[in-house]
Amino acid sequence: MPTQQAAPAALDSLPSPGRTTRLAQALLGTDSRQRPTLQLLGLAALVTATVVILLVYAASIGVADVLQVAVLTSLFFIFILGFYGVIRSGLNQRFADPTLAMPQTILAQTLIAGAYAVTGPVHGATVIMLSLVMVFGMFSLRPNAVRHASVYTVVLMGVVMYWCSQKQPLHYPLGQELFNFALTAIVMLAISRLSGQLSEMRTRLKTQKIALEQALAHIKEMAARDELTGLPNRRRMMTLLQEHATRHARGGPRFFVCIIDLDHFKNINDTYGHAAGDAVLRAFATQAQVVLRTTDMIGRWGGEEFLLLLPESAPGDPTLGVARLRESLADLPASPALHDLRVQFSAGFARYEEGEPIDQAIERADRALYAAKSAGRNRSVVL
Incomplete structure (x- = not known):
């Protein structure tokens, strides 16, 4: 013992x-x-x-x-x-x-x-x-x-x-x-x-x-940016959408998802060449960054499509910025070489609903875009 x-x-x-x-x-x-x-x-x-x-x-x-x-x-x-x-x-x-x-x-x-x-x-x-x-x-x-x-x-x-x-x-x-x-x-x-x-x-x-x-920072930047327009690419925009959805779940502001498609872009490529088409995409991206609110985020979604993340903030309507962009493009040449050509676009809006998957909000915005194009293009539809 x-x-x-x-x-x-x-x-x-x-x-x-x-x-x-x-x-x-x-x-x-x-x-x-x-x-x-x-x-x-x-x-x-x-x-x-x-x-x-x-x-x-x-x-x-x-x-x-x-x-x-x-x-x-x-x-x-x-x-x-x-x-x-x-x-x-x-x-x-x-x-x-x-x-x-x-x-x-x-x-x-x-x-x-x-x-x-x-x-x-x-x-x-x-x-x-x-x-x-x-x-x-x-x-x-x-x-x-x-x-x-x-x-x-x-x-x-x-x-x-x-x-x-x-x-x-x-x-x-x-x-x-x-x-x-x-x-x-x-x-x-x-x-x-x-x-x-x-x-x-x-x-x-x-x-x-x-x-x-x-070099790593440059690689990360390249991985998150569209090479042609300099805008955030599809992957980066998906990350931003997920971040805003998480922020909204924690009490942050609601937001709209908007998909923009340049009207008759294929005709521009076929008529004036791909170089002119690239110039049109760059001109649109530049003008969008000038006209939209500082809180709005725009990225290239693919081809001639762009995706916008538009936070709601009083007292303005997030859709008004897209309307201003359409008006400004009406007076802006599509490219320095095409003075008479004007860029028009169709836009589909979807308001993010609390708890829904981001893909679902994007799908609703895509349906709204299709509705805008079916209704005659150069207009916006909200679903």
Whole structure:
């Protein structure tokens, strides 16, 4: 029995996902803009912890002064906690670079240089930390900033290495320090070059992304537009009709569906050619967009047919816009080359009824169009 009771107790003591999430929110906050900055600081804390462990080890084996190690360790903790406080408080947002990557890099390199000077025979292990800090910074700093930080690191380490070789030649022999300095300079140069290449790669990827987004937008536009008239095509108009039906179901305005057919269009093609027919279609589309209300939507339905979506709005009658369009076309040449030809059209209207399928409203509009054509064309019928 004691064993059976201990098992549930052990399970209860395990941290649940909810606790882990709350802990992450407590440390990193909930601001998505600040989280990457705090994560970068977390990497700096990891490097700091590694250097502190090295300092403690050097002190424990008697090759580093305990007081110097204590001072440097305290400075490392002040460095991390100070930046953490600035970022969590939001003060970093006042700076041009909210990540504070440059000051973090400079301070980290300075403290690592101090660790290099006090760790005696194990000081070589700190050199790799210099490179690690620069690699982390490379992903947050601009190439110029990386170069400046690299130059600072090389100059600083040159001064520290020379000073150490003069003050403690036993642990810092001049030949070894020259080698360490050359190695540091080469690594910093390589990181600086890689930073430039990384920046160029990011720029290319960003440019390619923008180009792809523009191409995608153009493709979407082409897929939704009629190439000849520039009006929305049949697919796009069906989408708009469905959207308005959904909006009406949620309390939006009612609307009319209108199908327009240009009268005797086949005769225009047969008499004047398809180029003239295309010009007539473009002229009609242009005039319709000028005359109709801004809330009205017109698209090419197919061939010489156009579909209109006409929202009801007080106090006007949606059918009046089509009447104005007919009147304006009576004074407008069908095309620049056909001054005496006028465009006439028949129109069928159907008022969308709540809950009915869009296809049903379109079918009623089509029946109304057929009635208009049967009655002599150049007129409108409402069903």
